[in-house]
Amino acid sequence: MAPPPPRSTTVTASITALSTTPPPSMTSPPLGDLPLSPVDFPLQPAHTSAAIWDGVARRASDWLEAHGLSARDAVLLLPFAQHLKPARVAWMKLSRWQPRIETTRSLASALGPSPLPHAQQITEDAAIDALAARTLLSGQTWAEALRKEDPRAYDAAVQRLVEAAHALARAAALRDPALRSGFWEQGRQGLAQQSGVGHLERALLAVALEWAAADPRAPATDALFALRPSAWLHLQCGGPDPLAEALLASADAAGIPCLRLNADLPLDAAFDGGAPVGRIEQAVCDDFEDLAQCSAASVLDHLQAGRAPVALIAQDRVLLRRVRALLERQGLGIQDETGWTLATTAPAAQLMAMLRAARREATVDDWLAWLKTPLAASLREKGGSASLSALEAHCRRRGWSVPQAVRADRLPQGSERLWEAAREALVPLQLRGAQPLETWIAALGQTLQQLGADEQLKRQPAGGPQVLEALWLSKTPWPGSGHEAVLRGAQLGASEFVDWVSQTLEAGEYKPPLEGGLQIMITPLARTMLRPFGAIVLPGADAATLGPVPPGPVLIGDTFAREIGLPTVEGKRQALAWQFAQLLRAPAVTLLRRGHLGSEPLAASPLVDRLDLALQAAGHVLPHWHDPRIEASVPAAHVDRAAAQAQGRLPSTLSASAVESLRQCPYQFFARVLLGLREAGELDVQADKRDYGTWLHAVLHQFHTERVDGRDPQLDDEGRLQRAAQDQMRELGLAPAEFLPYSASFARFVPAYLGWLSEREADGQRFERGEVDRRVRPWAEIEPALSELALLGRIDRIDDAPHGQLLIDYKTGSLKGLKDKVANPLEDTQLAVYAVLMDAADSDAPAALHAQYLALDDSKGIAEIEHEHVKETAAVMLDGLRQDLMAIHGGEALPALGEGVACAYCEMRGLCRRDDWDGAAP
Known part of the structure; x- marks a missing residue:
C-alpha cells in the first residue's frame, strides 16, 4: 500500500452530504475544514436504504480524490457482511478504482486465522x-x-x-x-x-x-492495527462500533487519514426535513394468534404489491415460529438469518431421547420415546412391525413405569426381541462412575454405530451433520488445543454428560437452506439497516418485546460495565433506538403488536411512541394498518346431542366395566366397547393410588394362597404378609422410596386386616380361591342373536362362609362411595355381574350366594359393604341387559346422555361434542 501523507486527520462526514448528484471534487473542503462531529440531517428520498449506497460510494470516492489518496490502497469498513455486496455494486457504478471494502471481521480473517486456544484458555465454546x-x-x-x-x-x-x-x-x-x-x-x-x-x-x-x-493469544483483529492503508473509511450505522473506533483512533495517531461516514438517524427528529420517505403503518391485534395471522397477512400483502423481498424481524422467536408456519403453507422462499438453536432440530431431539433413555433413572416413557425415533429403526425391524405398539400396550396395561419392572418373558415374542435389543444397544452408554469426556463421546459413537444411526444422522438434512460435528463425533480436536485438553481431562458422570450434550446443542446453530427464490428474509432488527428490502414487517412492537434490551452477564453490573467500557443498559437502549430509526429508510414498514397480554393491557413500545411523537411534530400521524384478510360469515350450526347406530353389531365379550358403560351412557358404550377406543394410560414414575390398589390385590392373593398351601409353616401371618408385600413390590417394579407413603399405610393395614381375618375365621369363614377368571354365555339357550356373546370377569376372592358362598371384591377407594353404590342394589353392576358369572358357570353353586365389597384402607379398620340379595339383582340386571343388547342389534340408536358424574369425567366427551350441544353450559 502507498505510504500515508504526512498530515493526518480523522474526519466525520454526515450522510447529509450524500446526494444523487456528486459535488465537484475541486469544491470539496480541505481535510482540516471537514466537520469533526456528526451532523444531524433530515430524512430525504435520496437517503433511503436502496439509494444510500450510491451516496456512500460518491462521498468516499470524492474525498479520496480531493485529497490525493490512493483509492486502491484505502480500506472501507462496513457494519455487517450483508453490506458488502450493495457497497461494491454502488462503487462499480462510479467506474472508479475501488478501495478494499470489508468488515472488520472479514478483513481480519483474510489477514490470518485466529490462534488456537491451548489448555485452560478460553475457547468461546x-x-x-x-x-x-x-x-x-x-x-x-x-x-x-x-x-x-x-x-x-x-x-x-x-x-x-x-x-x-x-x-x-x-x-x-x-x-x-x-x-x-x-x-x-x-x-x-x-x-x-x-x-x-x-x-x-x-x-x-x-x-x-x-x-x-x-x-x-492475540486476537485475529490485532492484525488490523498493523495495517498501513492510504486511508481508513468507516461507515457508522446503528451506533458506534468499538473496534472500528479503536482502529481509527490508532490510525489517526499513526498519521493515517480517516473518514467516518455517519448514517445514524435521530429518531426524535427524523422528520424535521419533511414527510416520511416510505409508508409506515401500525396495527393493534387482539391476541397471540391474531398477531401471527396479521403478520403473515402483512407479508403476503407486501409481496402481492411487488415489494420484495420482505424483511420479517425476529423480535419474538415463539411468535416467529407461528408466523413462519403460516407462510410456509404458501410455498414461499424463506431464508432465516437468525438460525435455529441446534437443540430444536429433529436430529438433536432424537439423540437427546436416546441419552435420556440410557440414564439410570430413565422411565419406560423415556424408552418408548427413544424407540419411536428414526435412530431406533433398526431395533424396530428386529422386533417386527407391531412390536413397539404391543410393547407400549403391555407396559401401560401392567403399569410398568420403570425399565427394571419390565418382564421380557411376559411380552409377545416380537416385543421381547425389541426390548432385549434395546437393552443391549444402550450398554455402552451405561458406564459406572465418572469417565473422561472423550470416553463418553466414544461410547455415544459406538451406540450410534451399532444402531446404524450415525449414517442416518449424516443423511438427515435438518441439522444431522451439524449435531455430529458439535458433539465431536465427526471431527477431532487439534493436538494440544484447549478442546483436546478438556475432552481428555474432564471427568463426568452419566447425568453430567447428558447435561454437557444438552448445553452443546443449545449453543449450536443451524440455518436451514433457502429453497427457491428469496421472498422473505427473517433477520434481527440490527441487520435490516441499509439493506434494500422492499418492505419490513415487525411483529411484536409492544413494550414487552421491543424496548427491553438483552441483559449483560449477571456478574457484570451496569456500574462496572460503564467503568471499564463494556456495553451498558443505557448504551444498548440507544443502539436499539438507532437500529429502529433505520427502518424509516425502507419503502414500507408495518409495525404490529398485541393490545393485551392475557387480561392485562399491553402498551406500545417506547420506540413506537417516540416515532409517533416525531410524526406529530412534523404534522403527520402514524396510520393504522389496513387488514387485507378476507372476512367470511359462517352461520351458526345447530348441534344436537350425538347418537350412534350399531345395527347388527355386537361385541363378542362384555366385562363388568363394559356393562357399566352401557348403563351409564349408551354412546360411551359405543365408543369404548364397539369402537374399542381407549385413552392411553400414563406411565407415571411416582406411585399413585391405583398402583397401591394393584399391589395390595396381589399381596393379599399371594398371602392367602401361600397360607392355604401351607408354605413355610414357620412363618406367622404377619411375617407371611410382609414377605408377600416385598415380593410383589419387586414383581411390579415399585421403588421403595417412591412407594414410601403407601408403605406407611400398609404398616397400619397389616394389624387391622389380620384382626378382621381372625374374627371371620372364628365365625367359620374360610378363603377358598382368589383371582378367579370366569367366562359364561348366559343367553346361549334363550336368545340366538346373543348365543355367542360372553360375559367375563376376574373375581378377587371367593370364601366359604357358614351362610353360603361369598364373593369378595377388594376396594381401596372411598367407603362412602361404596355405600352409596349398594344403597340401591339395582344400580350396582360389578357384584351383580360376578354373581352371574358364579351362578351360570358353576353348576354346583349353592343356592345361598352372597357378595360384598371389602374396604381395605378405611381409617376405622376393615369395612364390609354387603350387596343384599345379589342373585335377584343379577337376574334383573341380566334381563335388562338382554333387552338393551337386542335393541342395539335391532338398530336402536345409542344416544349420548350427557348427564351425571360419568359424563363429567368421560374420556369420550370430545367425541360426542358434549360442550357444543345446544343449551350446554359454557
Whole structure:
C-alpha cells in the first residue's frame, strides 16, 4: 500500500452530504475544514436504504480524490457482511478504482486465522469452557464448599463465570493491542472498588477477569492495527462500533487519514426535513394468534404489491415460529438469518431421547420415546412391525413405569426381541462412575454405530451433520488445543454428560437452506439497516418485546460495565433506538403488536411512541394498518346431542366395566366397547393410588394362597404378609422410596386386616380361591342373536362362609362411595355381574350366594359393604341387559346422555361434542 501523507486527520462526514448528484471534487473542503462531529440531517428520498449506497460510494470516492489518496490502497469498513455486496455494486457504478471494502471481521480473517486456544484458555465454546472453569475452581476452597453444599448453585456459578469471562475476552479483543493491558488493569481497579456485590459474585468475577486476562493469544483483529492503508473509511450505522473506533483512533495517531461516514438517524427528529420517505403503518391485534395471522397477512400483502423481498424481524422467536408456519403453507422462499438453536432440530431431539433413555433413572416413557425415533429403526425391524405398539400396550396395561419392572418373558415374542435389543444397544452408554469426556463421546459413537444411526444422522438434512460435528463425533480436536485438553481431562458422570450434550446443542446453530427464490428474509432488527428490502414487517412492537434490551452477564453490573467500557443498559437502549430509526429508510414498514397480554393491557413500545411523537411534530400521524384478510360469515350450526347406530353389531365379550358403560351412557358404550377406543394410560414414575390398589390385590392373593398351601409353616401371618408385600413390590417394579407413603399405610393395614381375618375365621369363614377368571354365555339357550356373546370377569376372592358362598371384591377407594353404590342394589353392576358369572358357570353353586365389597384402607379398620340379595339383582340386571343388547342389534340408536358424574369425567366427551350441544353450559 502507498505510504500515508504526512498530515493526518480523522474526519466525520454526515450522510447529509450524500446526494444523487456528486459535488465537484475541486469544491470539496480541505481535510482540516471537514466537520469533526456528526451532523444531524433530515430524512430525504435520496437517503433511503436502496439509494444510500450510491451516496456512500460518491462521498468516499470524492474525498479520496480531493485529497490525493490512493483509492486502491484505502480500506472501507462496513457494519455487517450483508453490506458488502450493495457497497461494491454502488462503487462499480462510479467506474472508479475501488478501495478494499470489508468488515472488520472479514478483513481480519483474510489477514490470518485466529490462534488456537491451548489448555485452560478460553475457547468461546460455552459447554467446553464450563468444564474448563470447573478445573479452575477446583483449587478454590470457597468453590469446593459451594459445590458440596449446593450443587445446583455451583453449576449456576460456573455458567455465570463462563458468561463473564467470554464478555470480558470479547471486550478486550475490541481494544487497541497497545492499550489492552490498561483495560485489564482498569478492570482490576474497578473490581477492587466494588462494594455492593456479594463475596461469591466478586470472587467469581475476579476469576473470570484473570482467566480472560491470562490468555496470551492475540486476537485475529490485532492484525488490523498493523495495517498501513492510504486511508481508513468507516461507515457508522446503528451506533458506534468499538473496534472500528479503536482502529481509527490508532490510525489517526499513526498519521493515517480517516473518514467516518455517519448514517445514524435521530429518531426524535427524523422528520424535521419533511414527510416520511416510505409508508409506515401500525396495527393493534387482539391476541397471540391474531398477531401471527396479521403478520403473515402483512407479508403476503407486501409481496402481492411487488415489494420484495420482505424483511420479517425476529423480535419474538415463539411468535416467529407461528408466523413462519403460516407462510410456509404458501410455498414461499424463506431464508432465516437468525438460525435455529441446534437443540430444536429433529436430529438433536432424537439423540437427546436416546441419552435420556440410557440414564439410570430413565422411565419406560423415556424408552418408548427413544424407540419411536428414526435412530431406533433398526431395533424396530428386529422386533417386527407391531412390536413397539404391543410393547407400549403391555407396559401401560401392567403399569410398568420403570425399565427394571419390565418382564421380557411376559411380552409377545416380537416385543421381547425389541426390548432385549434395546437393552443391549444402550450398554455402552451405561458406564459406572465418572469417565473422561472423550470416553463418553466414544461410547455415544459406538451406540450410534451399532444402531446404524450415525449414517442416518449424516443423511438427515435438518441439522444431522451439524449435531455430529458439535458433539465431536465427526471431527477431532487439534493436538494440544484447549478442546483436546478438556475432552481428555474432564471427568463426568452419566447425568453430567447428558447435561454437557444438552448445553452443546443449545449453543449450536443451524440455518436451514433457502429453497427457491428469496421472498422473505427473517433477520434481527440490527441487520435490516441499509439493506434494500422492499418492505419490513415487525411483529411484536409492544413494550414487552421491543424496548427491553438483552441483559449483560449477571456478574457484570451496569456500574462496572460503564467503568471499564463494556456495553451498558443505557448504551444498548440507544443502539436499539438507532437500529429502529433505520427502518424509516425502507419503502414500507408495518409495525404490529398485541393490545393485551392475557387480561392485562399491553402498551406500545417506547420506540413506537417516540416515532409517533416525531410524526406529530412534523404534522403527520402514524396510520393504522389496513387488514387485507378476507372476512367470511359462517352461520351458526345447530348441534344436537350425538347418537350412534350399531345395527347388527355386537361385541363378542362384555366385562363388568363394559356393562357399566352401557348403563351409564349408551354412546360411551359405543365408543369404548364397539369402537374399542381407549385413552392411553400414563406411565407415571411416582406411585399413585391405583398402583397401591394393584399391589395390595396381589399381596393379599399371594398371602392367602401361600397360607392355604401351607408354605413355610414357620412363618406367622404377619411375617407371611410382609414377605408377600416385598415380593410383589419387586414383581411390579415399585421403588421403595417412591412407594414410601403407601408403605406407611400398609404398616397400619397389616394389624387391622389380620384382626378382621381372625374374627371371620372364628365365625367359620374360610378363603377358598382368589383371582378367579370366569367366562359364561348366559343367553346361549334363550336368545340366538346373543348365543355367542360372553360375559367375563376376574373375581378377587371367593370364601366359604357358614351362610353360603361369598364373593369378595377388594376396594381401596372411598367407603362412602361404596355405600352409596349398594344403597340401591339395582344400580350396582360389578357384584351383580360376578354373581352371574358364579351362578351360570358353576353348576354346583349353592343356592345361598352372597357378595360384598371389602374396604381395605378405611381409617376405622376393615369395612364390609354387603350387596343384599345379589342373585335377584343379577337376574334383573341380566334381563335388562338382554333387552338393551337386542335393541342395539335391532338398530336402536345409542344416544349420548350427557348427564351425571360419568359424563363429567368421560374420556369420550370430545367425541360426542358434549360442550357444543345446544343449551350446554359454557
